Amino acid sequence: MTDTCPTCAVPLAVEEDEPPWCPRCEWNLDALAPIEHSTWFYRQIRTRDHRAGFRADKLLATGTPVRPGGGHGLLVAVSAVLLAVPAAAVVAAIWLLVAGPVVIGLLLLLVAYLVRPRLGRVRTILKGLYRLDADRAPALHALIDRVAAATGAPRPDIVAVEPGLWGAWTTVAGIRQRRILTLGIPLVASVERGELVALLGHELGHFANRDSRRRMLTMPARVTFGHIASGLRPSRVSGMERDLLGLYLIVYEVWRLVSGMLSWLAFAVHATIHVSAARDDRRAEQEADRLAVRAAGRAATLGLLDATAAFPLFHGAISGVARKGYAMAEWRERVALSRARNESRTGTLRQLTIRTEASLFSSHPSTGRRHQFVSALPDTAPAVTVNDAEWATVVRELAPYAETLRKELAEQYEM
Ligand SMILES: [Zn+2]
Ligand SMILES: [Zn+2]
Known part of the structure; x- marks a missing residue:
């Protein structure tokens, strides 16, 4: 027998190991499943982060203006100072x-080199990925061009495939600021x-x-304090264990x-900056979803989510x-079958992401909230x-991966 919601009396939704919730009014959806095998300290942080993340996602999905983005400006300012x-x-x-002394000058050059701003290197980013140029995948590139034209977006300079990735991502890298789009095969x-x-x-x-x-402008602020925190993290080995004596031991x-303490402080600053930046990222995801709807319509965008x-x-x-030779075809068949068979369960899983993906540190709003938006x-x-013909060709071009x-x-x- 399933329980019912205290307010709307509909049966509660249940998924394994998850606290039940009301599918209609979201009663108890903000409850987090018990976190096992972790310290009290971690559980406290995770629980609070979850609650705040849940609230932030909800406000975003309902279009309630959340404090206008002053965070971005502040992060740009912090980054500018760090670049200075x-x-x-x-x-x-x-x-x-x-003017001398030359040695100190050389040392300072070394410091400047170590803390230089990094634009990311295209070659490093493409390591482990497969570049898919227009001559090898003309149909895919033509489709990307049409989507770019329809959304008013610039087209990517490089299209790549990351075979094992359940997703897709974009980035801009290098001095020439090349736009890179990467697709994962399981997603396709x-x-x-x-x-x-x-x-x-x-x-x-x-x-x-x-x-x-936008990310690049705030990058120094996003990463520097994290580096400082891990650089200052004290050794786990105590002085006693190292057989230190007297003054050495005390020092x-x-x-x-x-x-x-300094490491902890740097980490606190890092976490604060990260949370502020992540809020900006979540809003950016929402804007990107608007363009998805423009390209594909609402139904297809909801289908993707x-x-x-x-x-x-x-x-x-x-x-x-x-x-x-038939991996892509067989996988597509099996997934389509699974989707059809689990149609009723999809709504439950989607709603569950509103709980499981809620975090102030997350760069995406939860899938369920994006669906609502x-x-x-x-x-x-x-x-x-x-x-039909175009679709068959696109799938065929991606099949080798x-x-x-x-x-x-x-x-x-x-193994
Ligand atoms: Zn209810
Ligand atoms: Zn995105």
């Missing part, structure tokens, strides 16, 4: 190289054509909204205490057990539609 450090070091180093195998258009609309939407540039232990929420159900379908947008006709993944999965299975 290497800049000042370079100026001082040049002066010292001329899990969606229908309109949903892939929605996905491309969302990802290119990040280019259109210049989200990577060592005092340093361990002081660096521990549903597929994402149901990923846990598809894990068994995408396996090394597939005929050689998109549902409330006006429905417009899809700007990009894909015909499904084989790469199939081989990897089969090898893991054998």
Whole structure:
């Protein structure tokens, strides 16, 4: 027998190991499943973060204006100050190289080099990925061009495939600020054509909204204090264990205490900055979802979010057990079957993400809240539609990377 909601008297939704909740009024949806095998301290933080994240996602989904984004400006300012450090070091180093002492000048140059701003290197980012240029995947590139035109987004300079990834991402890297779009095969195998258009609309939407540039401007603030915190983390080995004696022991232990406190302080600053930046990121995701709707229409965008929420159900379908050369086709068939069979459960899983994905540290609003937000947008006709022949070609162009993944999965299975 299932329990019913205290206010609306409908049966509560249940998923394994999760506290039940009301599917209609969301009663108890903000309750977090008990966190096991962790310290009291971690549980406290996780519980508070979850509660606050849940509230933040809800406000975002209902369109309630959450304090206008002053956070971004502050982070840009902090980043500017942090960038001033290497800049000042370079100026001082040049002066010292001329006026001496030269050694200190060289040392300062080294410091400036170590704390230099990093734009990311295209080659490093593409490591382990497969570049998919227009000559090898003309249909996919043509589709991307159409989505770019429909959303007013710039097209990516590089399209790549990350075979094992259940998702997709974009970034901008290098001095030339090259736009990179990366697609994961399990995601491609899990969606229908309109949903892939929605996905491309969302990802290119990040280019259109210049989200990577916004991130880049705040990057020093986002990472520096984290580096400081981990650099200052004190050794776990005590002075006694190191057989230190007398003054050495005292100095060592005092340093361990002081660096521990400084590390903790730096981490607190890092966490605060991260939370503020993540709020900005979540809003950016919402704007990207608007462009997904423009490209693919509302229904297909909602379908994409549903597929994402149901990923846990598809894990068994995408396996090394597939005929050689037919991985993409077989996976697509199995996932489609699983989606049809679990249609009623998708709503429950989607709602559950509102609980499980809620965090102030998350760069995405939960899938369930994104679904609510998109549902409330006006429905417009899809700007990009894909015909049978075009869709078959796009799938065929991506199929070789499904084989790469199939081989990897089969090898893991054998081990
Ligand atoms: Zn209820
Ligand atoms: Zn996104």
